[in-house]
Amino acid sequence: MPMTRRRFARNLLAVSAGVGAAGSCSLLPLSAFAQKTGGSPSGAAAADRLILLGTQGGPNYTPERGETASALVVDDATYLIDCGYGTLGALIEAGLDYLDVGRVFLTHLHDDHTADLAAFLSHQWTSGRVSPTVVHGPHGTNALVGAAVAFGAANATIRRVDEARSVEPAKLFHGVDVSASDEPVEVFRDDRVRVSAAENTHYPDDARAKMAHRSIAYRFDTPSRSIVFAGDTAYSPSLVALARNADVLVCEAMEVNAMRRAFEAKVAAGAYADNPEGIWKHIVGTHVSTEEAGRMAQEAKVKTLVMNHVLPGALGDLPDETYIAGARKAFSGEIVVGHDLLTL
Numbered sequence: 001m002p003m004t005r006r007r008f009a010r011n012l013l014a015v016s017a018g019v020g021a022a023g024s025c026s027l028l029p030l031s032a033f034a035q036k037t038g039g040s041p042s043g044a045a046a047a048d049r050l051i052l053l054g055t056q057g058g059p060n061y062t063p064e065r066g067e068t069a070s071a072l073v074v075d076d077a078t079y080l081i082d083c084g085y086g087t088l089g090a091l092i093e094a095g096l097d098y099l100d101v102g103r104v105f106l107t108h109l110h111d112d113h114t115a116d117l118a119a120f121l122s123h124q125w126t127s128g129r130v131s132p133t134v135v136h137g138p139h140g141t142n143a144l145v146g147a148a149v150a151f152g153a154a155n156a157t158i159r160r161v162d163e164a165r166s167v168e169p170a171k172l173f174h175g176v177d178v179s180a181s182d183e184p185v186e187v188f189r190d191d192r193v194r195v196s197a198a199e200n201t202h203y204p205d206d207a208r209a210k211m212a213h214r215s216i217a218y219r220f221d222t223p224s225r226s227i228v229f230a231g232d233t234a235y236s237p238s239l240v241a242l243a244r245n246a247d248v249l250v251c252e253a254m255e256v257n258a259m260r261r262a263f264e265a266k267v268a269a270g271a272y273a274d275n276p277e278g279i280w281k282h283i284v285g286t287h288v289s290t291e292e293a294g295r296m297a298q299e300a301k302v303k304t305l306v307m308n309h310v311l312p313g314a315l316g317d318l319p320d321e322t323y324i325a326g327a328r329k330a331f332s333g334e335i336v337v338g339h340d341l342l343t344l
Helices: 005-019 087-093 117-126 141-151 153-162 237-242 256-268 276-285 290-300 320-328
Strands: 048-054 069-074 077-081 101-105 133-137 173-177 185-189 194-199 216-221 226-229 248-254 304-311 334-337
Touching: 048 087, 048 248, 048 304, 069 087, 087 117, 101 117, 117 133, 117 141, 117 153, 117 173, 133 141, 141 153, 141 173, 194 237, 216 237, 237 290, 248 290, 248 320, 256 276, 290 304, 290 320, 304 320, 320 334
Parallel strands: 077 101, 101 133, 133 173, 226 248, 248 304, 304 334
Antiparallel strands: 048 069, 069 077, 185 194, 194 216, 216 226
16 A cells, blocks of 8 residues: 555554653553454454544644544444544545445534535545445434535535436435433444443533534444443433443544644644634643543553544644653553554
8 A cells, every 4th residue: 555644654654653652641552453453443342443533633734634534344344423523534545445335323513523524425426336325313314415415416416417316315325313311322333333322422512502503422332342432422311321331432633732733833833713712712722631541541440441533632742751640640540642643
């Protein structure tokens, strides 16, 4: 495969994890880099793989870190969790066939978690998928899928005329609005996974009172282990309940001081011109710091905390140890700082 910047960064991470882990910092052991080395994933049977496709806190797509997306592969089935910008390319680079993805789970409808959905579905149709793809998510997901189908309407019309295609995208792609609940509720089950969901606290109460949109977290229980995807959230008792005794908690993490510096640099360059301090209030008030991520992991008694949606991520130059140090103040288990294409 070509040596892209992200591939180079991932390979460098694998080397540093093998030779540079020291002291109390819990970096991922080399056994977890199964996709690169051919070994077995850490803590699970080889048939169960978690692949971090995009790990940048956003909306901040960078060449080093794509926007939020993860793939859970159980036996021969791939489940996609979130679909931020760069997801389609990351699936290909991870060696996963996007035609085989029949279930997508969106934590919320911010664009850094959904921006690639239209491209993903359109390319599935163009490449010849004939089995349905179902997108689960909070209020608005069904409408979002409808908008994605509308995005691809011209493409589908042209190809149905020119290539004699018979499948209609509107009959292939379906959205399911998942009800938000404080308590964990099962929202999907098949012969490989059981998926439960609970509302997190990404949206403040005053915002929730003015809209129907919600933000949710998911728990996937497989034959091998349990993996929780926190989504974007502030500290959340409902998330702690959902993650109770899970093997893995994939949770966003922000180093606040470094993110403030990165934010000010973006403002100086012209970003957020409409209301920079209002946007900063959202960033710092509705996302989890490294310390809070560690606190929730400890309260839920999970085995491994995987930091995802990392801030500042590629907007800064923090070493992994800085993120780990914050979470370590509260969490005594294994800590992994997520990077794109990392396989666990």
